Amino acid sequence: MEQQFTHPLEKKLIDLNLRIQKIFLYRVLQKTVLTIFPFALIGSFSKTIQLVFLGKNGLFSNWTDFLSDNLFYQIDDIFSAISTMTLGWISVIAAFSAAKYTAKHLKRDDQLAGLTASLSLLIVAYTYSRKTPMSFHSAVLGIRGLLFAILLGVFIGYLFKWTSHKATEPDSFAMSTNMLKRTEISIRPILITIIISVIVSDLVNVTFYSNLPQTIITAVSSTNPSTQPFLSLLRTFGLGLYSIIMSFLGWSGPYSTGVNLTDTSSALNLDYALNHHTAWGAPDLFNSSTLYHTFATYGGQGATLALIIAILWVSRDHDFINVSRWSLIPSIFNVNSALMSGIPVFFNVIFFIPFVLAPIVNMILATIALQFHLMPPAVYSVPVGTPGPLVAFLGTNGSWQALVFTVFSLFISTLIYIPFVKIAEQVKLQDDISIDQGGADDEK
Amino acid sequence: MMKNNFRKYPASKKGFRAIIWLFIILLLVAIPSYFTTKNDIKTLAGRYNSPLSPIIMIPGSSASATRFEDLVSTINKKFDEHHSLLELTVHKDDSITYKGSIKNNDTRPFIVVGFENNKDGYSNIKQQARWFSIAFDALKSRYKFNNFDGFGHSNGGLIWTYFLEHYYEDDGINMNRMMTVGTPYNFEERDQAKRTQMLTDFINRKNKLPNDLTYYSIAGTKVYTDDGIVPIGSVEAGKYIFEGQINHYTLITLTGKNAQHSDMIDNPQFISLFHQYIIDDKNATSPNNTDRRSVSK
Numbered sequence: 001m002e003q004q005f006t007h008p009l010e011k012k013l014i015d016l017n018l019r020i021q022k023i024f025l026y027r028v029l030q031k032t033v034l035t036i037f038p039f040a041l042i043g044s045f046s047k048t049i050q051l052v053f054l055g056k057n058g059l060f061s062n063w064t065d066f067l068s069d070n071l072f073y074q075i076d077d078i079f080s081a082i083s084t085m086t087l088g089w090i091s092v093i094a095a096f097s098a099a100k101y102t103a104k105h106l107k108r109d110d111q112l113a114g115l116t117a118s119l120s121l122l123i124v125a126y127t128y129s130r131k132t133p134m135s136f137h138s139a140v141l142g143i144r145g146l147l148f149a150i151l152l153g154v155f156i157g158y159l160f161k162w163t164s165h166k167a168t169e170p171d172s173f174a175m176s177t178n179m180l181k182r183t184e185i186s187i188r189p190i191l192i193t194i195i196i197s198v199i200v201s202d203l204v205n206v207t208f209y210s211n212l213p214q215t216i217i218t219a220v221s222s223t224n225p226s227t228q229p230f231l232s233l234l235r236t237f238g239l240g241l242y243s244i245i246m247s248f249l250g251w252s253g254p255y256s257t258g259v260n261l262t263d264t265s266s267a268l269n270l271d272y273a274l275n276h277h278t279a280w281g282a283p284d285l286f287n288s289s290t291l292y293h294t295f296a297t298y299g300g301q302g303a304t305l306a307l308i309i310a311i312l313w314v315s316r317d318h319d320f321i322n323v324s325r326w327s328l329i330p331s332i333f334n335v336n337s338a339l340m341s342g343i344p345v346f347f348n349v350i351f352f353i354p355f356v357l358a359p360i361v362n363m364i365l366a367t368i369a370l371q372f373h374l375m376p377p378a379v380y381s382v383p384v385g386t387p388g389p390l391v392a393f394l395g396t397n398g399s400w401q402a403l404v405f406t407v408f409s410l411f412i413s414t415l416i417y418i419p420f421v422k423i424a425e426q427v428k429l430q431d432d433i434s435i436d437q438g439g440a441d442d443e444k
Numbered sequence: 445m446m447k448n449n450f451r452k453y454p455a456s457k458k459g460f461r462a463i464i465w466l467f468i469i470l471l472l473v474a475i476p477s478y479f480t481t482k483n484d485i486k487t488l489a490g491r492y493n494s495p496l497s498p499i500i501m502i503p504g505s506s507a508s509a510t511r512f513e514d515l516v517s518t519i520n521k522k523f524d525e526h527h528s529l530l531e532l533t534v535h536k537d538d539s540i541t542y543k544g545s546i547k548n549n550d551t552r553p554f555i556v557v558g559f560e561n562n563k564d565g566y567s568n569i570k571q572q573a574r575w576f577s578i579a580f581d582a583l584k585s586r587y588k589f590n591n592f593d594g595f596g597h598s599n600g601g602l603i604w605t606y607f608l609e610h611y612y613e614d615d616g617i618n619m620n621r622m623m624t625v626g627t628p629y630n631f632e633e634r635d636q637a638k639r640t641q642m643l644t645d646f647i648n649r650k651n652k653l654p655n656d657l658t659y660y661s662i663a664g665t666k667v668y669t670d671d672g673i674v675p676i677g678s679v680e681a682g683k684y685i686f687e688g689q690i691n692h693y694t695l696i697t698l699t700g701k702n703a704q705h706s707d708m709i710d711n712p713q714f715i716s717l718f719h720q721y722i723i724d725d726k727n728a729t730s731p732n733n734t735d736r737r738s739v740s741k
Contacts, residue, residue, distance in 0.1 A: 059477060129524075267588045274485075309466070312459035325462045332469055380485055383477070390474050394481045 010423060013350070017427045020349055024105070025154060028098050030433045032150050033344035035097040036090050037323070043086030044330040044338040050079045052333050052385035059333070059383040087337055088142045091149035095121040098150040102157025112186045113160045116193050117153040121145070123197035124152075143337060146250035146346065160189045232265070233286040233367060240292045240363060244356050247301035250346055255292050256301060269379040279376035279396050286367060290377040294395055295366040296359035298388030298410055300336030303358040305388055306413030307351070308339065310421045313414070317425045319434065333385040343424070350424045358413040365409050375401035496546075496589040497620075499527075499722060501556045502576065504598025504626075505568075509533045509543070509558030511597065515709050515718075516554050523719060528553040532583075534575035535560040540582055552723060555583060564599060566631075566642045573603050577611035584617060591618040593722050597709060598674070601627025601661070602642070605685065608657075609649040621725050623660040623718060626671055626705050628678040629685060634670075636681050646685045657690040660721050662714065664703035673705040 020026055052058045054076050064072060099117030104110035125140040139145065164186050243253025265287040273279045284290070299305025308331055311324045323342035330338055345351045369375050378395025386394055389410055392402040428434075503511035509531035516529045528547040534540050534557065546553040557579045559572050583589075596604045601624030612619070630636060630643045639647075663679035664671035676697070686693040702711040709715075 059473070062480075131524075271588070309463060312456075312462045312466075315459065316456060321456055321459050321462075325458065328462055328466060329469075332466065332473075380481070382481070386477065387470055387473055389470060390477065393474065394477055397485050398478055398482060 010419065010426075013423050014426050014430075017350055017423065018431055021427070021431050021433065026347075026349075027433060027436065028101055028154050029150055029347045030344055031101055031436060032094050032098045032153070033146075033341045033346045033348075034434050036093050036146075037338065037342040037344075039086045039090060039093055040341040041326055041338040043083050043088075043090070044327065044335045046079045046082040047087055047337075048330045048333045048335045048385070050076075050083055051335065054079060055384050057384045059385040061383070084138075088138060090143055090337075091141050091145035092118045092121055094146055095149040095153045095156075098153025099156045099160075100153075102154045103160050106157060106161040107166050108157070108160040108164055109182055109186045112182060112190065113157050114153075116160075116186075116190050117149075117156040120156060120193045120197040121149050121152055123194065124201045126201050128202070143250045144252060156189070156193055159193060160186065163189045163192060229284075229286060232284060233291075236286050236288055236291050237360070237363060239288065240296055241356070241360065243292070244296070244302055244359055248346070248352060248355055255288050266379070266381075269377065270381070273379045273397075279379045279399070280373075282377050282379050285370045285377050289381075289395070290370065290379070291363045291366055292359075294378040294392045295362040295406070295409060297334060297391075298362075298413065299331040299339075300334045300388075301359075302336070302345070302355040303362060303388075303410075303413045304336045304339050304345065304355075305331050306358055306410060307343075307345070307354070307417045307421070309410070309414045310417035311343075314418055315421055315425060317428060319428075320421070320425065332387045334388055348424075350420055350427065354417045354420045358416045361416060362409045362413060365412065366405070369405055375399055375405050378402065495551045496553075496587055497551055497591050497593070497725075498546075498553050498555045498583070498587070498589055499593045499595060500580075500583070501554060501595040502597070502600030502603050503556065503558055503562075504596075504600050505564040506562055507558070507597070508562065509556045511558065512554065512556050512709070515715070518710075518715060519719060519723070522715065523723075525552075525723075526550065527723075530555045532557045532579050533560060534558070534579050538575065538578055540579055546587070566640075569599060569602050569606060569642070573606035573610060576603055576607050580607070580611070590616060591620055593620050593725055594622040595718070595722060596622070596624040596627060598626050598628070598705065600624065602629070605629075605646055605653075608654065609646065609652040612654065619654055619657055621658045621660070621722055623662065623722050625662045625708050625714065626664055626674045626679060627661060627682065628674040630675075630678040630681040632673075632675065632678065634675040634677045636677050636684075639681075643681055643684070650685050650689045653686070653689050655690055658692040658694075659686055659690055660694045660696060660717070661686075662696045662698055662708070662717065664698045664705065664708045664711075666699075666704055671703060671705040671708065 021030075053060050053064050054072075055061055064075075067075070095117040096114040100110040100114030103113035121140070122136060125136040125138075125145070127135045127137055129135055140148065239254050243255040246253040247256055265284045266289045269279075269282040269284050269287070269290070272282045282290075296303060299308065308324045308328060311320045315321055315324075320343065323339065327336070327338035327342060330336070340346050343351070345355060370377055375392075376396045376399050378392050380395050380397055382391050382394045389406050392406045393399065396402045501512050503509065513529065516527060519525065520527055526547070528550045529544045530546055530553060531543040532540055532555065533543075546555075557576055559575050561568065561571065594604055596602075604622060604624065605627075608619070629646065630638075631640050633640055661679060661682050663674075663676050665676050666672055670676055680695060683693065683695065696717065698708065698711060698713055700711075700713070702708065
């Protein structure tokens with residue numbers, strides 16, 4: 001397979017990646033993201049059903065109108081429980097996995113380290129509320145807390161190293177039977193972790209700090225929208241770029257939550273279109289919904305539907321193909337968490353470039369097309385879960401120009417992703433993180 | 445050589461089939477949603493519902509737009525809600541400055557309108573009502589809401605009343621509920637028989653008030669007669685304006701600690717009344733919001 005990488009740049013990128021993959025922290029990040037895949041997969045299916053069929057503004061929510069209220073709410077409850085306890089809980093799983101992997105690598109009691117890390121994250125996210133006795137700041141436990149949870153897990157793994165003995169030889173795994181012995185070895189790091197976590201969670205207003213970047217940027221994004229086309233273009237690109245990078249880290253930017261209800265510029269456009277019965281000539285061509293939500297989010301943040309197509313098109317790697325097939329359905333409806341953790345895309349230096357590049361290129365192309373009036377801007381609001389490639393078509397009330405442009409830009413995005421899929425494949429061939437078990441034999 | 449092969453056919457059969465499926469699904473989704481959307485947009489013009497329903501607040505005389513910051517943060521903390529706060533100040537030259545913002549997806553933000561000239565007196569109140577109408581028009585075109593609730597502290601209630609009688613026309617924007625605290629409809633006059641010019645004017649134009657309005661007027665008392673500044677009789681005089689004219693008029697008397705004129709908005713009893721009657725206003729959410737059914741029906 002070596003012969004296909006004749007391009008020196010590709011070779012260079014592969015070598016660089018292989019070197020980055022040797023960094024322990026990076027390995028833990030990638031390994032952990034892979035571990036949460038099954039839960040992200042189930043969660044993303046459940047979330048898709050919630051958004052598309054059960055949500056108030058969902059694409060097919062009129063299909064469920066025939067259900068009686070009781071039955072509807074019962075079904076709604078079931079899916080909300082599944083989504084909340086998988087996707088909404090994913091960081092607890094990640095903390096466990098990261099600590100377990102780290103502790104195993106450092107030859108400490110990995111199971112207890114994992115459990116301690118999960119516990120620690122829950123303590124940090126605990127709300128001291130007198131009304132509801134057991135509740136948590138949900139923001140820290142979902143995808144948004146992923147990076148923090150993994151770093152926490154690694155820290156706790158190291159804490160086990162610093163404050164407890166080496167766990168006895170692997171072959172005496174009778175250790176698992178001798179709970180008292182294990183307690184004796186690991187009680188100190190567990191206790192330290194709990195104490196630190198309690199102090200942190202009591203002193204630090206977790207919700208405030210976890211929302212702080214969002215609060216600031218939202219304030220920036222919603223105050224004094226400029227009426228100058230160039231400035232509003234700059235602003236849409238800036239905030240779009242910020243949102244994409246944040247999504248790559250599992251966080252969210254001002255555009256991540258979907259179309260802004262109170263966005264005045266979109267309201268103006270809609271107002272115009274309703275009065276003139278056409279989207280052509282709407283006053284604000286370059287706002288978040290005409291550029292970002294319409295052309296930068298095929299399949300979710302980072303235009304990951306293009307990644308799926310790229311993989312299905314050129315990849316020979318069975319894991320990649322399988323993950324893409326499994327996450328195809330949720331991705332069509334813009335839920336990409338399964339794909340993000342299964343490939344993995346989260347924190348993956350290979351995919352960082354196309355993840356940012358593909359949406360930005362789409363937005364640039366769309367800006368040109370809009371500027372030269374090759375298509376009308378998407379001004380009508382589309383239902384939640386409308387497949388990415390259809391947003392422009394439906395948002396312009398069925399403009400064929402917009403649909404043709406979408407197909408074209410999706411193709412461009414796919415081409416952007418293809419070389420990186422090949423690089424990722426090659427890297428995986430030489431150093432597969434997914435089969436890495438942790439422990440001494442990795443350190444060759 | 446291998447590179448050329450990539451262009452000719454997909455690397456795996458499975459992958460190829462999945463791509464086909466992707467486009468079939470997209471096509472299947474596109475056709476029905478195309479017709480639904482066409483249909484939706486046809487009817488959209490008639491029922492364009494902004495989900496935004498702000499709570500617009502006017503502070504009393506000699507207070508600025510920052511007057512309610514504590515109140516809002518207390519409410520957010522106490523009820524674990526996340527209302528945003530937007531503060532407008534209307535200057536003497538009719539210009540407006542904005543502070544704060546309305547967060548994404550916050551349908552119940554607080555909007556405070558203060559005035560550079562915040563002096564007491566009937567002539568000032570008339571002017572402030574005009575300034576308020578300027579701010580109100582700016583908010584209307586900026587945020588496109590179609591209903592709101594009002595709150596006024598002290599003379600803020602007078603500004604509301606003057607605004608409703610002179611500037612507010614029922615042009616598609618609905619005022620659901622209004623609440624005022626210690627609003628002196630007869631200024632410092634205890635005796636309701638002695639009507640001030642302002643009260644007389646208010647009564648004369650009362651038929652201009654929106655008749656579907658629900659209004660809660662809160663009076664505080666310390667020593668049976670007044671709240672330290674405003675006599676209870678003056679608050680009570682509001683009945684001559686509102687009774688029989690609007691949908692509901694309710695007068696609530698608050699006593700006890702913190703029932704003095706200026707402290708009243710820190711009073712926990714007041715805060716729970718405010719939350720119950722204004723923030724939890726069921727009319728404020730558009731009918732679609734309470735209905736689980738899809739909008740496109």
